[in-house]
Amino acid sequence: MTNQNAGIIGMGHAYPEGILTNADLEKIVETSDEWITTRTGIKQRRKARADEYTSQFGSLAAKQAVERAGIDVTDIELVVCATTTPDQIMPSTGALIQAQIGAVNAAGMDVFAACSGFLYGLTMVESMIRTGQIKYALVIGAEVLTKYVDYTDRGTCVIFGDGAGAAVLGPVAEGKGILATKIRSDGRYAEQLYSPGGGTKLGTTHKTIDNGDHFFKMKGNELFKIAVRSMADISAEMVVKAGYTVDDIDMVVPHQANQRITDAVASRLGVPEEKVYSNIAQMGNTSSASIPIALDECIQSGKIKEGSLVLLTAFGGGVTWGGTVIRF
Numbered sequence: 452m453t454n455q456n457a458g459i460i461g462m463g464h465a466y467p468e469g470i471l472t473n474a475d476l477e478k479i480v481e482t483s484d485e486w487i488t489t490r491t492g493i494k495q496r497r498k499a500r501a502d503e504y505t506s507q508f509g510s511l512a513a514k515q516a517v518e519r520a521g522i523d524v525t526d527i528e529l530v531v532c533a534t535t536t537p538d539q540i541m542p543s544t545g546a547l548i549q550a551q552i553g554a555v556n557a558a559g560m561d562v563f564a565a566c567s568g569f570l571y572g573l574t575m576v577e578s579m580i581r582t583g584q585i586k587y588a589l590v591i592g593a594e595v596l597t598k599y600v601d602y603t604d605r606g607t608c609v610i611f612g613d614g615a616g617a618a619v620l621g622p623v624a625e626g627k628g629i630l631a632t633k634i635r636s637d638g639r640y641a642e643q644l645y646s647p648g649g650g651t652k653l654g655t656t657h658k659t660i661d662n663g664d665h666f667f668k669m670k671g672n673e674l675f676k677i678a679v680r681s682m683a684d685i686s687a688e689m690v691v692k693a694g695y696t697v698d699d700i701d702m703v704v705p706h707q708a709n710q711r712i713t714d715a716v717a718s719r720l721g722v723p724e725e726k727v728y729s730n731i732a733q734m735g736n737t738s739s740a741s742i743p744i745a746l747d748e749c750i751q752s753g754k755i756k757e758g759s760l761v762l763l764t765a766f767g768g769g770v771t772w773g774g775t776v777i778r779f
C-alpha cells in the first residue's frame with residue numbers, strides 16, 4: 452500500500468448573480484437589517500433564479516478548479532459533490548456535474564452531510580489518494596438552498612444563500628497537503644435541522660406540500676451551542692494530530708454559519724480575529740459550499756499561500772461536524 456500525501460492543487464467558486472439583501476427581507480418577513488446584522492453578521496446572500504440549479508454552479512466552480520490545477524479534466528477519477536440541495540433525487544448531482552464538465556474517466560457521487568459535506572468529501576478522497584486507489588479527484592460543495600427555504604419562517608430565511616466551491620485533490624510532496632482530518636455525526640440531533648418531506652417516510656403528497664414539509668426546519672439556538680463546542684473540540688484535536696499547536700495555524704477557514712458562532716469558536720480555540728476568515732456578510736450561510744468558497748477567496752487574495760498552515764472546520768444538519776488541517 453502506498454502512502455502518498457494528498458492536497459488541494461486547484462480551486463474555484465461560483466455563485467448566482469442575484470442578491471437578496473437584508474432590506475429585501477424586511478419586505479418579505481417581520482425582521483430588520485439591525486436584527487440580522489447583530490445576530491448573524493449577514494448583510495446579503497446570493498439567490499438563484501427559478502431556472503438556475505445546483506449542478507450549474509458546481510460545474511462552473513469545478514471547471515475553474517481543474518483549470519487552475521493545470522491538469523486535464525479526463526485525468527479526474529472521482530467527482531464528489533457535497534450537497535443538501537441536489538438537482539433531483541436521482542441521479543446524483545456528482546454524476547450530472549461529471550457530464551457537464553466532461554470528466555469522462557471519473558465516477559460521480561454525492562455526499563449528504565449538510566454543511567460538513569465538503570470536509571466529508573475531503574476526508575474520503577484523501578484516503579483514496581493516499582492509498583494509491585486514485586490520483587486526481589474533484590470535491591465540490593454546491594447548494595441552491597434558497598429553493599428549500601420557507602420565506603415565511605424568519606428563523607431560517609434570513610440565513611441561507613446559494614453558491615458552489617470546488618477543489619481538485621491530487622498527490623503532493625511529503626509534509627504538505629492534508630495532514631489531519633476527521634468527520635463525525637450524531638443522528639440523535641437529526642430534528643434540529645431537517646427537511647421532513649419528500650423522502651420515503653412522508654413522501655410527497657398534497658398534505659406534505661400544504662404543511663411545507665419540503666422546507667428546512669431549524670432549531671437555531673439549540674444548534675448554536677452544539678456547533679460551537681463540536682467545531683472547537685474537533686479543531687483542537689486535529690491541530691494536535693497534525694503535530695502543531697494552535698499558534699502555528701496561519702488561517703482558520705470555518706463553515707460560515709453565523710458570525711457569532713465563528714467568533715465563539717475562535718475565542719474557545721484562542722485564535723486571534725485576523726487569522727479567522729469570514730465572508731458571511733456577503734454570502735450568508737451556503738452550507739457545504741461555504742468552506743470551499745471561503746478557501747478559494749483566501750487563496751485568490753493571497754491570505755493563504757504556498758506553505759500556509761490552514762485549519763478548516765464545519766458543523767451542520769445531521770448533526771455532522773469535521774476538522775481538517777492542511778499545509779499548502
Ligand code: UT7
Binds near residue numbers: 483566605644766
Ligand atoms: O449551518 C449550520 C447549522 N446551522 C446553525 O449552526 C445555525 C445556528 N443558529 C443560529 O445561527 C442562530 O440561532 C439564529 C440566527 C438562527 C437565530 O439567532 P438566535 O440569537 O439564536 O435567536 P433565537 O432563535 O433565540 O430567537 C430570539 C428572538 C425570538 O424572539 P422572542 O421569542 O425572544 O420574542 C425570535 O422569534 O429573535 C426572534 N427572531 C427574529 N427576529 C427578527 C428570530 N429570527 C428573527 C429574525 N428577525 N429573522
